[in-house]
Amino acid sequence: MYEKTFESGITTKPTSASGSWLGMVFVFPWDAFLLSGSTELAKVFRDGTKVQYAIPSGGHTLLSRVGGYAAFYVGDGKVYGAYELDQLPNPNEVLNPLWPVPYALSPNSQIGVMVDDRRGLWLRCANQNALGVYDLKNGALLKTVTHGAGEYLKTLSWAQEGQVVGVGPSGKVRVIDYLAGAVVETGRVDAHMLAAYDCAFKVTAALGQDWKMRIYCREAWPHALSNPAFEPAQVRGLQANLVRVRLTGQDGEPCPDWWVHWSLEAPGGPAPGRLDRYVSKTDKDGWASNFYFGPDDGSTGQATVKAWVAVN
Amino acid sequence: MSLWPVGVASPCMQYIPRAGGCVNEIPPGMFFYHPELIICPKKYIQGKFRAKHFYYDQGADQYRAIFLGDLAGWPGWDARRIDFEASTGMAIGDPSKAPFVGVWGTAWTGLSVIGSYGQLWGIDPLAVFHTLNPLTMEPAAGSIAIDTRTWTGRPQYSCAVVNTMDDFFAGVSSWVVDCWEGMLTPQRVRVGRLRLPNVLGWMTYESRNYCWFVTKDGFILKADYRIPRWEMISKVQPSAEAAVGYACAFDTKRKRLAVLRMLNDAADGACRHQIEFYYPMVKPAFLTKPVPVTSKRAGRRVVLVANLVGDAGEGITPYTVDAEMVAPVEGRLVTPFSGTELGGRVSFQYQAPDEACEETIKLTTTVEEQL
Numbered sequence: 165m166y167e168k169t170f171e172s173g174i175t176t177k178p179t180s181a182s183g184s185w186l187g188m189v190f191v192f193p194w195d196a197f198l199l200s201g202s203t204e205l206a207k208v209f210r211d212g213t214k215v216q217y218a219i220p221s222g223g224h225t226l227l228s229r230v231g232g233y234a235a236f237y238v239g240d241g242k243v244y245g246a247y248e249l250d251q252l253p254n255p256n257e258v259l260n261p262l263w264p265v266p267y268a269l270s271p272n273s274q275i276g277v278m279v280d281d282r283r284g285l286w287l288r289c290a291n292q293n294a295l296g297v298y299d300l301k302n303g304a305l306l307k308t309v310t311h312g313a314g315e316y317l318k319t320l321s322w323a324q325e326g327q328v329v330g331v332g333p334s335g336k337v338r339v340i341d342y343l344a345g346a347v348v349e350t351g352r353v354d355a356h357m358l359a360a361y362d363c364a365f366k367v368t369a370a371l372g373q374d375w376k377m378r379i380y381c382r383e384a385w386p387h388a389l390s391n392p393a394f395e396p397a398q399v400r401g402l403q404a405n406l407v408r409v410r411l412t413g414q415d416g417e418p419c420p421d422w423w424v425h426w427s428l429e430a431p432g433g434p435a436p437g438r439l440d441r442y443v444s445k446t447d448k449d450g451w452a453s454n455f456y457f458g459p460d461d462g463s464t465g466q467a468t469v470k471a472w473v474a475v476n
Numbered sequence: 477m478s479l480w481p482v483g484v485a486s487p488c489m490q491y492i493p494r495a496g497g498c499v500n501e502i503p504p505g506m507f508f509y510h511p512e513l514i515i516c517p518k519k520y521i522q523g524k525f526r527a528k529h530f531y532y533d534q535g536a537d538q539y540r541a542i543f544l545g546d547l548a549g550w551p552g553w554d555a556r557r558i559d560f561e562a563s564t565g566m567a568i569g570d571p572s573k574a575p576f577v578g579v580w581g582t583a584w585t586g587l588s589v590i591g592s593y594g595q596l597w598g599i600d601p602l603a604v605f606h607t608l609n610p611l612t613m614e615p616a617a618g619s620i621a622i623d624t625r626t627w628t629g630r631p632q633y634s635c636a637v638v639n640t641m642d643d644f645f646a647g648v649s650s651w652v653v654d655c656w657e658g659m660l661t662p663q664r665v666r667v668g669r670l671r672l673p674n675v676l677g678w679m680t681y682e683s684r685n686y687c688w689f690v691t692k693d694g695f696i697l698k699a700d701y702r703i704p705r706w707e708m709i710s711k712v713q714p715s716a717e718a719a720v721g722y723a724c725a726f727d728t729k730r731k732r733l734a735v736l737r738m739l740n741d742a743a744d745g746a747c748r749h750q751i752e753f754y755y756p757m758v759k760p761a762f763l764t765k766p767v768p769v770t771s772k773r774a775g776r777r778v779v780l781v782a783n784l785v786g787d788a789g790e791g792i793t794p795y796t797v798d799a800e801m802v803a804p805v806e807g808r809l810v811t812p813f814s815g816t817e818l819g820g821r822v823s824f825q826y827q828a829p830d831e832a833c834e835e836t837i838k839l840t841t842t843v844e845e846q847l
Contacts, residue, residue, distance in 0.1 A: 169768040195783060195791065195819030205673070207789035210781060211765035215789030217695060217709065218673030221651065249706040250697075252671045255652075364821075365769035365781065383771045423774075474774075474832065 165352045165387065165414040166337065166368065166380035172212030175375035179204055179216050186273070187225070188358040188371060190321060191251055192232025197360055197369060198251050200226040205252070210362070210369065212377035217250065224253050227271050228321045228328075230280040232363045241265045243279055260286075262301045269298065276320035278328050280342075287328055287342055289316045295330065297342050309345050311338040321361035329361035329368065336415075337368060339382075352414055353380045384413035385475075386422060392469040394456070401458030404440065408453045409471045411446045418450030426454050427470045435467035479696060479710040479754040479786075482732065485565030486750035489558055491520035491741075492572045494548070498744075509552030518745030521548040522571075525556075525747060529588045529613060530723035530736050531596060531680070537562045539725055539734060539751070542582050542613060555582045557611070562727055565734065565751035581613030588613065590681045590725075591638035603632040620660075627656070627664060635679050637687045637701060646687060646701035648676050653689070655704040668704040672697065677722040680733075688733055690722045695788065696733065696754070711787040712737065713752060731756070759843070760795065761787040766824060766837055775830045777810065782839055784820040791820030795841055799824050802836040809837070 176199070178184060183203035191198050197208045205218035224236035224244070234246040236253040241264025245257035259281040269288055271277035278287040281300060290296035292315050294308040311317070317330030317338065326343040335356065339349035353359065356370035356378075368380045390410040399405045411419040426442050428435040440455035456469060498516035502508060513523045525545035533540050539560040547554040556574040558567050567574075588598035588608055596608045605622040606615035615621075622638065624631050624647060631654060633647030638659075645659035651672035658664040674691035681687050682698075686707065689697045694712040699705065712722065712735055723736040732755045739748040766780035784792045793816045801809050810825040826837065 167771050169770070169772055193819060194789075195821040196789065209764045209783050209785075209789075210767040210769070213762070213764045215785070215787075217711075217788050219675075219693075221671075247671070247706050250673060250709050252673060255671065256668045362769075365779070367769050379767055379769065381769060381771050421773075 165335075165354075165385045167383045167385045168354070168378055169367070169381050170210070170377075170379040172377040174212050176208055176212045176214045176371060176377055177375045178202070178206075185358055185371065187227070188319075188360040188369070189226055189228050189234045190232055190360045190362045190364070190369070191234055192364060193248060194251070195364060197362075198226065198234050199358075199371075208371075208377070210377065210379055218252060222253065225271050227276070228278045228360075229259075230278070230282050230322050232322055235259060235279050235281075237265065237271055237277070241270075245281075260300050263299075263303050266303070269303065274318055274333075275316045276318050276330070278320040278322055280322070283343075285342070287320055289320075289330075292316055295320075295328075295338075295340055295342065297345075307342075307345050309340050309342060309347065311340060311347050313338055319359040319361075321359075321363070323361055323363055323366070331359040331361075331368065331370070335370075349382070350415060350417060351380075351382060351384065354378060383421075384417045384419045386411050386419045386473055387414040388412050389424070389471060389473055392454075392471050399456065399458065401437075402460055404455040404457055406453060407456055407469055408451050411450045411452065411473060418446070418448065420446050420448045420450060422446045422452075422473055424452035425472050425474065428456070429468045429470060430466055433465075436463050436465040437467060439469070479708075479733065480757045480759040481713050481752060482755045483565070483753040484713075484750055485560075487746070487748050488560060488565050488736070488751040489525075489567035489747055489749055490571050491522040491525070491745065491747050494519050494521050508548050509550065510546045510548045513546060513548040513745060517743055518741075520745040520747075522546065522554055522747075523548075523741055523745055525554075525749070526721060526738060527723045527736055527749075528555075528582050529585075529596075529598070530678070530725055531588060531590045532562065532725040532727050532734070533610075534590075534594055534728055537729060538568070539565070539727075539736075540610065541723070541736065542577055544579070544582055553579060555579045560751060562729065562734075565753065575611070577612060581608070585613045587635045587678065587723075589635050589637055589679055592641040592681075592684065595638075595640075597636065597638045599634065605633075605636060605638060622659060628666070634676070637679065637681045639681075639684055639701075642684055642702070644684075644702055646699070646704070648672075648679055648689075651675050651691075653699065653701070653704070655701045657702075667702075670699055670701075670704050670706060673709070678724045680724045680726050682726040682728065688724055688726055690724045690735060692722070694719065694722060696724070696735070698756070708756070709788050709790060710754075712754075714787070727753075758792050759786055760784050760792045760841065763797065763839055763841060766799075766839055772828070774828055774832055776828050778826045778828055780824045780826060780837065782822050782824075784816050784822060784841060791818065792816060793818075793820060795820075797822045797839055797841045799837055799839050801826075802838055805835065806831070806833040807835060 180203040187200040206216045229235040234251045243259040284300040286298040315332040319331040337351040359370040436459040498519040525543040529542040586599035607619040636647035645656040653670040677692045698708040721738045766782045808827040
């Protein structure tokens with residue numbers, strides 16, 4: 165699970181009681197999100213503050229565009245850019261003049277799409293475990309990138325040059341390099357209604373079913389700390405014995421840069437030997453290490469190495 | 477850019493009061509087309525005026541409007557031209573002396589827009605554009621006719637900015653603005669299309685490059701109709717009561733936008749229309765909460781981001797935003813102040829202590845400009 169850095173104290177509901185939200189895209193020149201709903205278009209900031217500014221028209225489906233912009237798909241297969249000022253559909257700019265996108269490759273409420281018109285690419289999930297990269301000129305499938313999420317990525321947001329962030333409705337996150345054809349990072353956010361990737365600060369924003377906006381940075385939140393294990397397992401006196409623990413997230417992803425606290429305990433008295441240190445930091449793979457020195461006075465006994473992480 | 481409200485005339489006009497005040501019931505033998513206008517507590521013989529035309533007359537330095545509404549007695553309707561002082565927005569003269577302009581031109585001509593050379597343009601019932609006689613709102617004698625139905629695509633527009641000086645035309649149909657070049661020649665071409673955020677409420681001309689729109693729900697937009705491109709989006713001032721309609725006119729002398737907000741009549745029948753003045757200058761409306769965008773961990777430097785925006789969510793730059801930590805303070809605020817940048821964004825950095833704690837950061841900004 166990615167670390168949640170912010171949860172809004174306000175709700176971001178549609179103005180109309182009968183309205184619903186359909187899509188969300190981060191707009192880089194706004195430094196805010198565009199929320200598309202059944203009854204309104206709104207600008208939403210990271211703290212959940214919403215400003216309604218338009219009424220949707222023309223059956224336009226919102227999707228993410230390279231560079232952190234909005235684009236719109238219409239049922240006739242055309243994909244339009246958006247005006248810079250208000251991100252409304254711009255009928256003067258057709259991104260796919262040569263290939264009308266067929267219904268089978270169009271965005272919908274379950275499957276997100278990202279258009280990289282700079283490179284002439286159309287990104288859409290091919291199935292629940294792979295992202296399809298299509299040629300925007302003719303719709304040819306250029307490659308598939310296996311992401312293994314086990315669900316369609318409802319959100320596809322441009323992250324940076326050549327990278328897209330996909331988020332499934334359960335919260336699974338896949339950062340995919342669609343040029344190299346590989347998943348570069350996996351993560352998770354809470355289950356939500358809509359999500360979008362903020363390419364300015366590299367955070368994921370998710371609008372929950374409770375209408376609250378939540379922000380997640382791309383650092384794994386600890387879920388489990390392994391038991392201390394000696395390497396090698398045989399502990400010998402009069403030498404440094406390496407002992408390690410691993411801190412991982414909910415999906416087994418490593419948690420780097422966390423302080424691990426160590427202690428040495430024994431039943432009914434002081435523990436034999438000593439530890440080299442009492443705090444150490446996890447490395448990029450989530451491992452924290454320490455050394456145990458056995459007693460040098462010939463004494464014997466039992467000792468327990470304990471490790472823990474302080475998580476707020 | 478945003479819009480700064482700089483004044484309001486509320487109400488900006490009055491109806492003609494009934495001599496003798498209101499009546500509890502219509503006397504027998506008398507007939508009124510709209511008796512509800514004079515039955516207590518209502519006491520005016522006019523009511524429900526809605527602007528059919530509203531524009532700024534640069535030569536006279538006045539706003540001129542033609543209203544259609546109800547009249548208690550014969551003929552049951554009223555069509556009046558009411559002029560407003562451009563500096564105050566107040567109607568000029570006695571309402572009973574406002575010229576009766578007749579209904580034909582007023583009712584059957586689509587909303588008129590001042591074009592270049594100060595000419596008033598509007599459509600006839602066949603959607604053909606003419607310059608209009610400002611007194612009757614009928615096509616002026618000798619007016620050229622611009623029939624857009626003969627153009628490519630046979631478009632029809634409800635109103636338009638007609639720039640005969642540079643041969644540009646920006647016509648509105650519902651919430652689409654088509655911008656044409658070479659309108660008076662067969663080689664005319666549509667150079668682009670703009671999309672409004674909602675159905676058009678009103679449209680007005682500013683200059684040879686710019687025009688303004690107000691939508692039915694009160695959003696104001698400025699466009700460069702020769703590129704074409706949106707220049708600005710903003711909003712009318714919030715109001716407790718929804719308007720029944722908006723009209724707008726650009727005062728080229730004072731460089732400000734006048735918005736006629738039409739409201740339902742008061743309980744006693746008095747007119748409550750008001751004219752609001754907006755100056756094209758940034759005005760902050762609210763500052764969002766600072767949001768941490770990096771990990772909040774002991775010993776780390778945390779980045780917090782907020783946005784300073786106007787009423788329509790437009791980013792405000794350049795402004796300085798101050799930050800302070802609310803006592804008790806455990807960590808350290810690295811940036812006590814910061815300037816807004818793209819989208820009104822402002823960033824701060826906080827150095828967290830080595831122990832877990834809970835801190836509160838407060839952001840403020842000072843609006844020093846006064847208009």
